[in-house]
Amino acid sequence: MHRTHVRVLEDVLDANGTIARANRADFDREGVTVVNLMGSPGAGKTTVLEQVVGSLPGVRVGVLEGDVKGSFDADRIAALHVPVTQINTDPSFGGECHLDANMVRSAVPMLPLAEIDLLVIENVGNLVCPAEFQVGEHARVMVSSVTEGEDKPLKYPLMFRACELVLVNKIDLLPHLDFDLDKFLYHLDAVQPGVTHIELSAKTGEGLDAWQDWLVKAAMRERIPA
Amino acid sequence: MHRTHVRVLEDVLDANGTIARANRADFDREGVTVVNLMGSPGAGKTTVLEQVVGSLPGVRVGVLEGDVKGSFDADRIAALHVPVTQINTDPSFGGECHLDANMVRSAVPMLPLAEIDLLVIENVGNLVCPAEFQVGEHARVMVSSVTEGEDKPLKYPLMFRACELVLVNKIDLLPHLDFDLDKFLYHLDAVQPGVTHIELSAKTGEGLDAWQDWLVKAAMRERIPA
Numbered sequence: 001m002h003r004t005h006v007r008v009l010e011d012v013l014d015a016n017g018t019i020a021r022a023n024r025a026d027f028d029r030e031g032v033t034v035v036n037l038m039g040s041p042g043a044g045k046t047t048v049l050e051q052v053v054g055s056l057p058g059v060r061v062g063v064l065e066g067d068v069k070g071s072f073d074a075d076r077i078a079a080l081h082v083p084v085t086q087i088n089t090d091p092s093f094g095g096e097c098h099l100d101a102n103m104v105r106s107a108v109p110m111l112p113l114a115e116i117d118l119l120v121i122e123n124v125g126n127l128v129c130p131a132e133f134q135v136g137e138h139a140r141v142m143v144s145s146v147t148e149g150e151d152k153p154l155k156y157p158l159m160f161r162a163c164e165l166v167l168v169n170k171i172d173l174l175p176h177l178d179f180d181l182d183k184f185l186y187h188l189d190a191v192q193p194g195v196t197h198i199e200l201s202a203k204t205g206e207g208l209d210a211w212q213d214w215l216v217k218a219a220m221r222e223r224i225p226a
Numbered sequence: 227m228h229r230t231h232v233r234v235l236e237d238v239l240d241a242n243g244t245i246a247r248a249n250r251a252d253f254d255r256e257g258v259t260v261v262n263l264m265g266s267p268g269a270g271k272t273t274v275l276e277q278v279v280g281s282l283p284g285v286r287v288g289v290l291e292g293d294v295k296g297s298f299d300a301d302r303i304a305a306l307h308v309p310v311t312q313i314n315t316d317p318s319f320g321g322e323c324h325l326d327a328n329m330v331r332s333a334v335p336m337l338p339l340a341e342i343d344l345l346v347i348e349n350v351g352n353l354v355c356p357a358e359f360q361v362g363e364h365a366r367v368m369v370s371s372v373t374e375g376e377d378k379p380l381k382y383p384l385m386f387r388a389c390e391l392v393l394v395n396k397i398d399l400l401p402h403l404d405f406d407l408d409k410f411l412y413h414l415d416a417v418q419p420g421v422t423h424i425e426l427s428a429k430t431g432e433g434l435d436a437w438q439d440w441l442v443k444a445a446m447r448e449r450i451p452a
Contacts, residue, residue, distance in 0.1 A: 040266050040267045040268060040351070040374075041266045041353045041374055041378060041381070041382065042266060042371070042373060042374025042375050042378060067381060068354055068381065068382060068384075069380075069381060069382075069383060070380055070381055072377050072380060072381060095354065095358065095384065096354075097323055097352060097354035097355050124354065125266070125353065125381075126323060126352055126353075126354060127267045127351065127352075128294055128321065128322075128323035128350065128352060129323050132321065145268070145373065147268060147371065147373040147396070147399070148266075148267055148268025149268050151298050152267060152268060154295075154296055154298060155267070155293060155294065155295060155296055155298060155351075156267065156294060156295075157295060158294075158321065170373070172402075173373070173399065173402055173403075176398075176399055176402050177399075
């Protein structure tokens with residue numbers, strides 16, 4: 001059973017890669033840069049988006065929200081007058097714990113690609129499977145909250161390795177936690193040497209300029225790996 | 227592709243249920259009560275275990291740790307001189323984001339069932355798939371940290387519905403968060419009316435007596451649904 005399982009997974013990932021390339025070709029044709037935003041449930045993915053998507057200088061942004069159920073995050077983004085599209089993995093896709101390329105493909109006709117420069121896809125909250133399924137994105141950003149503990153890069157290395165940027169979020173809580181930021185960064189460097197990180201607090205505003213700047217440069221294709 | 231996918235999932239869950247029943251029969255034969263402990267990465271699953279497993283009056287405890295990679299949590303439990311067994315879902319099972327009945331079955335021969343009354347299985351940190359895969363447990367406990375936000379019961383209803391007990395963890399951080407506990411409990415009651423919850427802080431010790439008491443009664447089969 002186990003070996004069959006692994007083989008099925010390989011086939012699934014192979015098919016996913018083909019559809020992801022088709023998505024990426026569509027995005028490139030329209031000149032839209034796509035960022036896949038990942039992290040644990042409650043890491044603050046929607047909040048770090050809310051802080052910047054309404055005010056990126058010279059960049060027109062759209063958001064694609066992936067959730068198992070509901071449109072709570074999409075409603076928060078829509079309140080900022082940013083175009084937002086919802087995918088639910090529950091009724092349509094069997095309650096999946098991640099977005100895959102086919103789900104994103106099904107949403108492409110609903111995306112206003114001609115009117116945006118940057119599409120941020122907020123993935124389902126999960127540190128495992130979203131890292132395994134590319135969806136056609138140009139870059140991956142991960143939100144890791146300091147409340148989650150210093151050991152997370154070691155426990156979920158694939159997720160941390162998959163990213164071009166790690167947002168270390170909720171740093172305003174550091175005085176109240178037994179969290180050693182240096183230790184976290186040491187673990188992060190162990191699993192992905194040299195990865196860019198930004199220390200962020202939606203509450204105090206720390207790091208928001210750097211995060212905004214990163215997104216603007218990504219939209220201009222200055223930060224996108226070949 | 228989508229319909230095939232759903233059908234494959236149903237078959238997988240059906241096979242999983244058969245193996246879960248075999249696991250449960252083994253646990254019952256040995257008189258061991260099994261609790262499946264679930265929650266997000268960083269919710270504090272290992273910490274709430276550390277606080278009680280070394281000192282449950284009259285109950286001999288064992289722990290089965292499920293992680294994608296590594297044995298960080300198992301090492302923390304072993305330091306308390308509690309028997310602990312590790313399952314990694316990474317090399318052996320293709321990087322799964324949850325434990326399933328077959329993984330637990332593969333660990334049964336390594337478990338000291340004759341020497342324990344209570345087995346706590348710490349699942350992979352994830353709010354989606356662990357709720358879908360029973361592993362042969364008698365009860366399910368979920369750890370939800372107040373740092374994750376009030377909306378989590380609405381966004382991950384299956385997980386909250388699957389549990390007999392919800393541990394609302396890290397309540398010492400409430401003064402530093404925009405988290406409305408009443409609102410969270412209102413959402414919890416909306417998705418699973420009447421579920422037991424304990425407000426917990428490993429830092430201040432609040433709620434630890436109630437959590438310990440719940441586990442002792444579970445081990446005595448006083449809290450186990452038929």
